[in-house]
Amino acid sequence: MNQIRLLQTGYNGAAFNMGLDEAVMQAAKPGLPVLRLYGWKPPAVSIGYFQSMRDEVDVDACGKSGVDVVRRVTGGGAVFHDAELTYSFITREYPQNVKESYELVCGAVIAGLAELGVQSSFVPLNDIVSGGKKISGNAQTRKNGVLLQHGTILLEVDVDRMFSLLKVPSEKMRDKLVANVKERVTGIHKVFEETSVAVQHGFSSTMQASLAPDEPSAEELAMAESLAKTKYSADSWNFLR
Amino acid sequence: MNEMSYGKSVYKADKLLKVSLAFSEGVIRKVQICGDFFLYPEESITGLEESLAGTALQAGAIEEKTAGFFEQNTAYGFDAKSLAEAIMLARQNSEAQQQ
Numbered sequence: 001m002n003q004i005r006l007l008q009t010g011y012n013g014a015a016f017n018m019g020l021d022e023a024v025m026q027a028a029k030p031g032l033p034v035l036r037l038y039g040w041k042p043p044a045v046s047i048g049y050f051q052s053m054r055d056e057v058d059v060d061a062c063g064k065s066g067v068d069v070v071r072r073v074t075g076g077g078a079v080f081h082d083a084e085l086t087y088s089f090i091t092r093e094y095p096q097n098v099k100e101s102y103e104l105v106c107g108a109v110i111a112g113l114a115e116l117g118v119q120s121s122f123v124p125l126n127d128i129v130s131g132g133k134k135i136s137g138n139a140q141t142r143k144n145g146v147l148l149q150h151g152t153i154l155l156e157v158d159v160d161r162m163f164s165l166l167k168v169p170s171e172k173m174r175d176k177l178v179a180n181v182k183e184r185v186t187g188i189h190k191v192f193e194e195t196s197v198a199v200q201h202g203f204s205s206t207m208q209a210s211l212a213p214d215e216p217s218a219e220e221l222a223m224a225e226s227l228a229k230t231k232y233s234a235d236s237w238n239f240l241r
Numbered sequence: 242m243n244e245m246s247y248g249k250s251v252y253k254a255d256k257l258l259k260v261s262l263a264f265s266e267g268v269i270r271k272v273q274i275c276g277d278f279f280l281y282p283e284e285s286i287t288g289l290e291e292s293l294a295g296t297a298l299q300a301g302a303i304e305e306k307t308a309g310f311f312e313q314n315t316a317y318g319f320d321a322k323s324l325a326e327a328i329m330l331a332r333q334n335s336e337a338q339q340q
Contacts, residue, residue: 049283050277051275052259142282
């Protein structure tokens, strides 16, 4: 049977989390996809590769609240990472069609959530919705023949806090934007551990592979720490655009 | 050379485009394209921005200039037409600010 290398790396800061995703991606072996499950402590705001940190994030408010900020290697929008389970799926074997690859990986998340009694569906290009509301945002990159898709599974959502950390076009717009997001986004109201187990099952069944629990190698950890320091904590990266 | 003008726009394509534009004499001098879109490979955005420098600030010219880029790279959330409209909106916003 095929295997998926399973990494449960717990809660870490934003720079390390993004560094480890990149380190695992660089170390990806043919025939051995990796499922990484993790959380964020302290909470963090991540922005998409093409976004401007200054335009999207109230960096001062984040600093005062002890919230990390980081630019992802993937596109998409700004995300406030707090009460959520985050997954990364890294593989050298994947559909070349972008939508198909999103659908495949999101399908594994959807299968896992069904085990928790959460019925959800894939909305192209990169969302998972339940009851008409978004419960998961996903983003992927492809580099050197490796696909990285990471995504957030929202457990609870604090929209007011999220908007206290993000820039809005004008203060007049803030209440309207908050109300709009409250209408469109929700959490699944489950805890981290049970969601993690369910998502593992979802990947195993969807990919028809057994899970091989593992730890990041010493090389991956060293690279993650180096990337955390030199790239994901650096203004030259985070304020690139 | 005439004085440089600057404009910004927020344009709702399938995803949100945020354009910063510098132009003079009806020609794009520099443009930055931000937003929550997807583009593969990501680093190709730099080439797209650089290719627009020197292009006439007209929707048709911008579309024509970027058509090849969108054939060679995979973009989700925007295309040559919406990018041209976002850039023209930045010009419009710049001129409205000057008045």
